[in-house]
Amino acid sequence: MTAIQVETKGQQKVAFITGGNGITGNAILEYLVTKTTAEEWSKIIVTSNSPLASTIEDSRVVFIALDFTQDSQKLIKQMQTVCAETTHTYFSSYVHRDDFRELNYANERLFENFLLAITSIAPNLKNITLQTGGKYYNVHIQPASNPLREDHHRAVSKSENFYYAQEDFLKDYQKNKNWTWNVIRPQAIIGSTYKPNGMNSALSFALYFLICKRSGTKAPMPTNSSYWEGYDDMAYAPLIADLTIFVSTQPRCANEAFNCTNGDSVCWKYFWPQLATYFGIDPADASSQLTVTEPGDGDVQQPFSFASWAKDKRPVWDKLCEETGSASSKKTFDCGTWQFQDWVFGRTWSALLSVSKARRYGWTGYMDSFDSFIATFDELVRQGIIPPPAARQ
Ligand SMILES: NC(=O)c1ccc[n+]([C@@H]2O[C@H](COP(=O)([O-])OP(=O)(O)OC[C@H]3O[C@@H](n4cnc5c(N)ncnc54)[C@H](OP(=O)(O)O)[C@@H]3O)[C@@H](O)[C@H]2O)c1
Structure with missing residues (x-):
């Protein structure tokens, strides 16, 4: 000190x-x-x-x-x-x-x-x-x-x-x-920006869940069984x-x-349904279905891609924004970082970073990962980037 x-x-x-x-x-x-x-x-x-x-x-x-x-x-x-x-x-x-x-x-x-x-x-x-x-x-x-x-x-x-x-x-x-x-x-990184960027998981997930909720469809995580059952961390x-x-x-x-990293780790099999629930989606409708039998080194597998899923969803998003009095959020549709998310979710392996070194040097920072998403979603609402919670009803 x-x-x-x-x-x-x-x-x-x-x-x-x-x-x-x-x-x-x-x-x-x-x-x-x-x-x-x-x-x-x-x-x-x-x-x-x-x-x-x-x-x-x-x-x-x-x-x-x-x-x-x-x-x-x-x-x-x-x-x-x-x-x-x-x-x-x-x-x-x-x-x-x-x-x-x-x-x-x-x-x-x-x-x-x-x-x-x-x-x-x-x-x-x-x-x-x-x-x-x-x-x-x-x-x-x-x-x-x-x-x-x-x-x-x-x-x-x-x-x-x-x-x-x-x-x-x-x-x-x-x-x-x-x-x-x-x-x-x-x-x-779990956080918000005022401008579109190339890698934004929280914003992409919010778009996905809100659109699925509005369409009345399931919201499976586009990943494979290895990633789904594996562990992950975020910052x-x-x-x-x-x-x-x-x-x-x-x-x-x-x-x-x-x-x-936040200092904890999550297992997507439990974490994705938790995020879905936050957006009013039944957790039973938020599972992943692609079973990987023998993943090779660097093998990438997805049941469907976010990028192709997003292609015809703009009208749903626009309607949702209009109905929730949030017309200024319409442009957010262009901010989904689908291809980045596809790189991540296609992986058949988990990757975790150790924060032991930062701890050894005296840093005590910590954030619960679920809380980091909720705080970010709240911030996205505050900035008018996504519609208010009424959109989840
Ligand atoms: N995002 C993630 O999830 C994530 C995860 C792990 C590591 N990282 C790494 O963290 C680092 C920072 O990434 P980020 O995600 O925080 O960045 P970001 O949100 O994509 O923001 C990029 C910033 O760089 C600016 N920029 C773009 N082109 C520029 C140029 N030609 N000259 C000057 N500035 C320029 C942008 O300016 P304008 O917006 O004003 O054009 C923007 O302010 C990168 O190495 C990234 O790989 C990111």
């Missing part, structure tokens, strides 16, 4: 959050605005590719739109006035592609351009925290030993996983510098923000990567 006080006392910090419209960046912004004082964090600079969608108000917040596909020299010109005071920076910009090769290509450069620019213009820099994720362990493609720890060996070459490239670039570039690095690796976005700020401001956590 002494080390923390030494670092924070008397030193105002200036945050620079990237991906401010995203599921992670928005959570970090809300965390700093609602849980910290101007004595601790004097300024909170936020960037996103498009104008900031958050309605959060705090005189400390300064927004700048930046496109990190531009080379660092161009970025330096745009950032040098607004971002020069940065002490702590949080990178959660991300370009989603459903094709894994395209995903790697799009994200590698994004981080490099950002890193070269911020390190050139911020002389008081103390920490750069990069968010990667469970895909670091290649669990989106093949099984790995559970629970996965931060020092797990790399499953593929650097060119096949952009997280390796991003993390290596950060660590190599930090050598002999007087700032520190951290990496946060969350599991599937609530505000909890990720909590860990991120914790590790990036504590000297003892310097230059380390940390997994992030």
Whole structure:
């Protein structure tokens, strides 16, 4: 504890959050605005590719739109006035592609351009925290030993996983510098955004259950028996923000990567019916039916895909929004991240991340996973993204 006080006392910090419209960046912004004082964090600079969608108000917040596909020299010109005071920076910009090769290509450069620019213009820099994720362990493609720890060996070459490239670039570039690095690796993020993004489980589930309820159909989970009976964990976005700020401001956590999950695990066979019940669906109508007999390494199986299911559901959603006086939620139909969810639910293996390391370093954050979904659904209603609870009657 002494080390923390030494670092924070008397030193105002200036945050620079990237991906401010995203599921992670928005959570970090809300965390700093609602849980910290101007004595601790004097300024909170936020960037996103498009104008900031958050309605959060705090005189400390300064927004700048930046496109990190531009080379660092161009970025330096745009950032040098607004971002020069940065002490702590949080990178959660991300370009989603459903094709894994395209995903790697799009994200590698994004981080490099950002890193070269911020390190050139911020002389008081103390920490750069990069968010990667469970895909670091290649669990989106093949099984790995559970629970996965931060020092797990790399499953593929650097060119096949952009997280390796991003993390290596950060660590190599930090050598002999007087700032520190951290990496946060969350599991599937449960949270809300004001803008559509590429991976949003809670929003996709809400759309699915509400449409099934409105149509009077069953709501099976589009997965196979191995995944259905297996275990999973997830990470609530505000909890990720909590860990991120914790590790990036504590000297003892310097230059380390940390997994992030809620701290519990769920078995889908029980959890999916619980979520269905929340949306007024009989849990008996929410089971999965595809039996996997002999899954091979990396075998993917689904009884049906979310992406094809969603194709003809827009009229149902529109009608539901009209009937519940929530016409502004109609556009939410385009925010379902069906293909991402299909990658996940097609897997015939479970993947769990260990959070023992974060615990060992003193982090005590925890969130019940069911509660993380309910809190997120409530937030989606509050923001007018999904209709109010009457839609579940
Ligand atoms: N979402 C999940 O379930 C999940 C799970 C585990 C790990 N992760 C990882 O967490 C990291 C952050 O992902 P996320 O899901 O939080 O992101 P996200 O919600 O998809 O948000 C992405 C952010 O990046 C910004 N962005 C996109 N293109 C950009 C560009 N060219 N220049 C600058 N900014 C750009 C977006 O800006 P605009 O919206 O303004 O265009 C948005 O603010 C990624 O590495 C991701 O793989 C995510």
